[in-house]
Amino acid sequence: MEEVRPVAGVQADLQARALAPLRRTSRGYYLLAGALLLVILWGGYAYFVQLRDGLYVTGMRDRVMWGLYISLFVFFIGASMGGTFISAILRLTKAPWRTPITRSAEMITISALIVAAVFILFDMGRVDRVFNLLRFGRWESPLTWDVYGLITYLAGSVLYFYLALVPDLALCRDLIGRTASAPRRWLFRQFAVGWTGSSEQRRALGVAITIMTILIIPVAVTMHTVTSWIFAMTLRESWDTALFGIYFVGGAIYSGTGLVIILMAVLRKAYRLEEYITPQHFLYLGYFLAAFALVMIFFNANEFIVQGYKLRGDVSHHIENLFYGNLAPQFWTYLVIGLLLPPYLVLYPRTRRLAGIVVAAILVNIGMFLERYNIVVGGLDVPLNPYPTPVYSPTWVEWSLAAAGLAGFALIILLLLKIVPSVAVWEMEEQREAEASRRVVAAAPGGADASAQTGISTP
Amino acid sequence: MKMRSLVPLVAALLGTFVLYVSTAAAQEARPRLLLRFPPEASVGKETILGARLQDASGDPIQGATLTFHAPVVFLNTVDDEVTLGQATTDKDGLASFRYTPHRDGGLAITVRSAGRDQWAPVEATETLSVTPGPDSYVETAPLRVPGLNYRLLILLLGGTWGLYLVAIAFLWKVSRRGGRSARETGDA
Numbered sequence: 317m318e319e320v321r322p323v324a325g326v327q328a329d330l331q332a333r334a335l336a337p338l339r340r341t342s343r344g345y346y347l348l349a350g351a352l353l354l355v356i357l358w359g360g361y362a363y364f365v366q367l368r369d370g371l372y373v374t375g376m377r378d379r380v381m382w383g384l385y386i387s388l389f390v391f392f393i394g395a396s397m398g399g400t401f402i403s404a405i406l407r408l409t410k411a412p413w414r415t416p417i418t419r420s421a422e423m424i425t426i427s428a429l430i431v432a433a434v435f436i437l438f439d440m441g442r443v444d445r446v447f448n449l450l451r452f453g454r455w456e457s458p459l460t461w462d463v464y465g466l467i468t469y470l471a472g473s474v475l476y477f478y479l480a481l482v483p484d485l486a487l488c489r490d491l492i493g494r495t496a497s498a499p500r501r502w503l504f505r506q507f508a509v510g511w512t513g514s515s516e517q518r519r520a521l522g523v524a525i526t527i528m529t530i531l532i533i534p535v536a537v538t539m540h541t542v543t544s545w546i547f548a549m550t551l552r553e554s555w556d557t558a559l560f561g562i563y564f565v566g567g568a569i570y571s572g573t574g575l576v577i578i579l580m581a582v583l584r585k586a587y588r589l590e591e592y593i594t595p596q597h598f599l600y601l602g603y604f605l606a607a608f609a610l611v612m613i614f615f616n617a618n619e620f621i622v623q624g625y626k627l628r629g630d631v632s633h634h635i636e637n638l639f640y641g642n643l644a645p646q647f648w649t650y651l652v653i654g655l656l657l658p659p660y661l662v663l664y665p666r667t668r669r670l671a672g673i674v675v676a677a678i679l680v681n682i683g684m685f686l687e688r689y690n691i692v693v694g695g696l697d698v699p700l701n702p703y704p705t706p707v708y709s710p711t712w713v714e715w716s717l718a719a720a721g722l723a724g725f726a727l728i729i730l731l732l733l734k735i736v737p738s739v740a741v742w743e744m745e746e747q748r749e750a751e752a753s754r755r756v757v758a759a760a761p762g763g764a765d766a767s768a769q770t771g772i773s774t775p
Numbered sequence: 776m777k778m779r780s781l782v783p784l785v786a787a788l789l790g791t792f793v794l795y796v797s798t799a800a801a802q803e804a805r806p807r808l809l810l811r812f813p814p815e816a817s818v819g820k821e822t823i824l825g826a827r828l829q830d831a832s833g834d835p836i837q838g839a840t841l842t843f844h845a846p847v848v849f850l851n852t853v854d855d856e857v858t859l860g861q862a863t864t865d866k867d868g869l870a871s872f873r874y875t876p877h878r879d880g881g882l883a884i885t886v887r888s889a890g891r892d893q894w895a896p897v898e899a900t901e902t903l904s905v906t907p908g909p910d911s912y913v914e915t916a917p918l919r920v921p922g923l924n925y926r927l928l929i930l931l932l933g934g935t936w937g938l939y940l941v942a943i944a945f946l947w948k949v950s951r952r953g954g955r956s957a958r959e960t961g962d963a
Contacts, residue, residue, distance in 0.1 A: 455925035464928070468935050475939055479946065509946065510953020517949045524945035531938050538931075 327745050330592060331491065334737040337587055338500075339492055341734070344586070349730055352723040359720020362713045363438065371441045373713045379706040380696045384714040385439040387689040388721055391571065392432035393466075393543050394564065394684065398572005399424035400473060400536045402604070404529050412751075413600055415744040416593045419737070420579045422477040424572065427728035429470045431721050438717050458545040469539040476528040478507070482521060483742035486511035503735065540568045547695065554634040554695040563615050567684055570608040574658075574680035577601050579729065581674045583738045592739060595670045602662040602673040605680060609659040616655065630698045633705075642707065643694050646686045654683015806830045808841075808899040810886055818879050818908035824872045826886045828864050830894055835868025843872050844885045856885070879907040 337345075366373050376383045403421040406414035437443050453460035488496075489504035496504065511517060544564035547555040577598060584593040623631045638647040658676035661667045667675075693708050710718075811825035824843060828836040843859040862870035876882060882903045890896035 455928060461928065464932055468932060472935070472939060475942060479942065482946070482949065509950035511949065512953055514952060516952045520945045520948040520952065524942040524949075527938060527942045527945070531935065531942075535935060 327748070330739075330741060330744060331487065333587060333589055333592070334739050334741045335488065335492055337733055337738065338488060338735070339495070345730070349727065352727040352730070355723035356720045356727065359717050359723070362716035362720070366438075366713050366717075367443075373711060375709045375711050375714060377706065377708075379699065379703065380693060380708040382439070382692050382696060383708055384689070384710045384718050385435045387685070387692045388718055389432050389435040389439070390543060390564075390688045390692065391685050392428040392435065392721075392725070393540060394568030394688070395572050395575050395681075396425045396428035396432065396469075396473070397536045397540045397565070397568035398570070398574075399428065399576060400476070400532055400572075401569050402573060402576055402601075404476075404533050404536075407525075407529050408533075412747065413597055415747050416589070416597060416739045417576065417580065417601070418480065418743070419740045420583060421572075421576045422473070422480070423729050423732050423736075424575050424579060425473045426470075426477055426732070427725050428575075429466070429473060430728060431725045433466060433470070434724065435717075435721055438721070458542065458549045461542045462546055465539045465542045469535050472528065472532050472535050476525075476532050479521065479525050479528055480740060480743070481736055482507070482509060482511050483513065484737050484740065486513070487741060488737070500735065537565055540564050547691065552695050552700070553628075553630040553698055555691075557619070559615065559619055563619070566608060566611050566615060567687065570605070570612055571681055571684035573601055573605050573608065574677035574684070577605070577674060577677035578681070581670070581677075583733075587738055589739065592744065598670050598673045599668070602668070602676065605673070605676060606659040606662040609655055609662075609680070613655050616651075634694060634698050637694060637697055637705075638690060643690055643697065646690055647694075650683045650686040650690065653679045654687060658683075806836055806888065806890075806894040806897050807833075808886060808888060808897045810884075810899050810901040812884070812901050812903050814904070816874075816876050816903055816905045818876055818905055820908055821873055821875045822903075824874050824884065824886075824903070826862070826864075826870045826872075826899075828868045828870070828888055828897075835864070835866065836894065837864055837866045837868060839864045839868075839870075839888050839891075841870045841872075842887050842889075843874070844887065845882055859884070876903070876905040879905045881905075 374383065399421040403414075403418040403425075407418060437446060440446060449460070449463045453463060485504050486508040489501075489508045493501050493504050541561040541564065544560040548557060548560035550556065580593055580597065580601075584590055620635065624635055627635070637643050658680045661672045661676040661679075664672075697705060697708070699705055807829045809827045809829070811827065813822055813824075816822040826841050828839050828841065830836055840861055840863055842861045844856045845859050847855045847857050859874055860872055862872040864870045874884075882905055883900055884903050885898055885900040887898040888894075888896060
């Protein structure tokens with residue numbers, strides 16, 4: 317018969333492991349944070365050069381005026397959507413394997429949204445005029461929709477993240493509040509909002525979480541669709557397609573799932589959560605990844621077959637550019653490692669293991685970044701006038717700021733891990749208690765007999 | 776002084792006086808500028824604006840340059856006027872100016888003559904009624920759906936933020952229950 321550990325014992329172990337990073341900081345953490353800070357500082361210097369000398373220090377010019385920054389902006393918006401989508405869908409469907417995943421997914425969303433907004437600031441030559449977007453933005457412009465959408469989505473994601481965090485913040489308040497530093501003690505006390513776990517509080521919090529779980533899905537989908545409209549509402553041949561909305565949403569879920577897998581693998585290893593983040597979780601997310609890989613393959617095939625059949629206008633130039641022009645290396649890399657290899661790794665039994673799925677997730681994100689780059693730069697590569705084809709190549713400034721953005725993304729998650737548990741402890745405890753109760757009920761007709769056999773006290 | 780020696784002086788004075796009076800009379804003899812515009816014009820279609828310059832006695836003035844002006848309207852305020860062109864009066868005092876309107880509505884066109892020694896400057900204004908033509912820019916969206924404008928955006932954003940506030944309200948309820956429990960525990 318399956319050995320079942322006592323709930324109380326499991327609970328204590330889970331709490332200990334989940335709260336361990338909040339109690340003490342390892343040398344590895346400091347080293348990693350230090351390295352990320354160094355990269356960010358170097359990015360700060362690059363930004364200073366850009367502010368001082370203007371956007372001329374980048375590879376962007378009059379014909380290719382969007383490059384690495386906007387590609388990364390689109391990539392991170394996609395990543396954020398993937399995180400939210402997974403968390404919300406799993407919560408809504410009450411998938412039993414959701415509990416160790418939701419926290420990681422929500423952290424990715426918050427961090428990715430902040431970094432995405434920062435890349436917009438990098439792309440602006442006059443960052444002091446950023447509020448003009450709010451003051452003078454035209455209602456008819458997709459850029460205005462995107463600005464308001466981003467603000468709304470960020471606010472919703474933070475609220476969604478925080479609501480599910482309240483019981484865990486109360487746990488931190490009770491278990492480590494006395495030994496934590498004064499700022500963290502204050503944070504735990506204030507943001508736990510007096511949580512005691514009473515039935516009234518659970519009911520109220522449950523309603524709030526349900527509202528946000530349902531609401532955040534259309535907000536996330538809308539946000540990424542609106543981001544795609546920045547391109548699709550133009551008259552550029554390669555962007556002017558009705559497919560962009562669903563294409564961006566599908567790509568977002570695809571790359572977001574990959575990032576969740578990567579983060580979960582790191583947390584599992586770093587915080588010894590092997591018992592709670594099991595290979596089964598990776599397998600299910602891997603299947604999710606494979607499914608969306610097939611969806612993306614379908615979208616790409618549809619796009620190229622339909623466009624290639626007609627080769628109308630400048631589309632032929634764009635397709636030539638992608639298949640055997642100056643964007644060919646990125647395009648074929650994206651196709652092979654971003655679309656074809658990941659589902660193979662996930663579905664082929666010999667590679668369908670934790671390591672294989674994590675490798676697939678990494679390849680997905682590399683491929684999806686290249687795909688975003690092809691969309692942004694490839695679309696601008698098609699000349700609207702009889703000029704020579706522009707050639708865009710990011711400069712050291714752009715690469716430095718890109719690295720700084722990526723480092724910032726990792727650092728935000730690192731900082732969050734010092735404030736909140738890496739897994740949703742209260743949800744996992746609730747789930748284990750519910751499972752234990754079900755096991756007791758199913759095990760024997762008598763309650764006493766069941767208790768004796770399993771060692772679990774019935775409520 | 777003898778009368779005979781005063782005659783040249785008196786003649787000079789009289790002559791000066793007559794010269795002055797005749798010049799002043801000429802200055803005061805304002806011509807008349809009569810405008811002859813068509814009853815209606817159409818955007819994008821050339822029309823002929825006519826003007827007739829007559830002196831005070833009604834005789835035509837030949838060879839006078841008439842300039843045609845129109846107001847410049849921007850953001851619903853009249854800032855300045857622009858010169859449309861000029862035409863020269865013929866022996867009948869008539870001048871014709873070919874003009875193609877680019878905007879519909881009432882257009883107040885002012886015609887001016889700078890004047891010369893013989894006649895004073897004069898101007899006249901008349902409104903040309905211009906109807907929309909095939910070249911007019913018609914400011915309508917290709918797709919007209921009632922409410923599909925910025926109001927929809929405001930509605931969506933407002934609705935979303937409203938639901939956020941509802942969720943926050945439930946969170947506040949959690950906080951209130953926690954405060955009440957703390958007080959009850961403290962009382963116990």
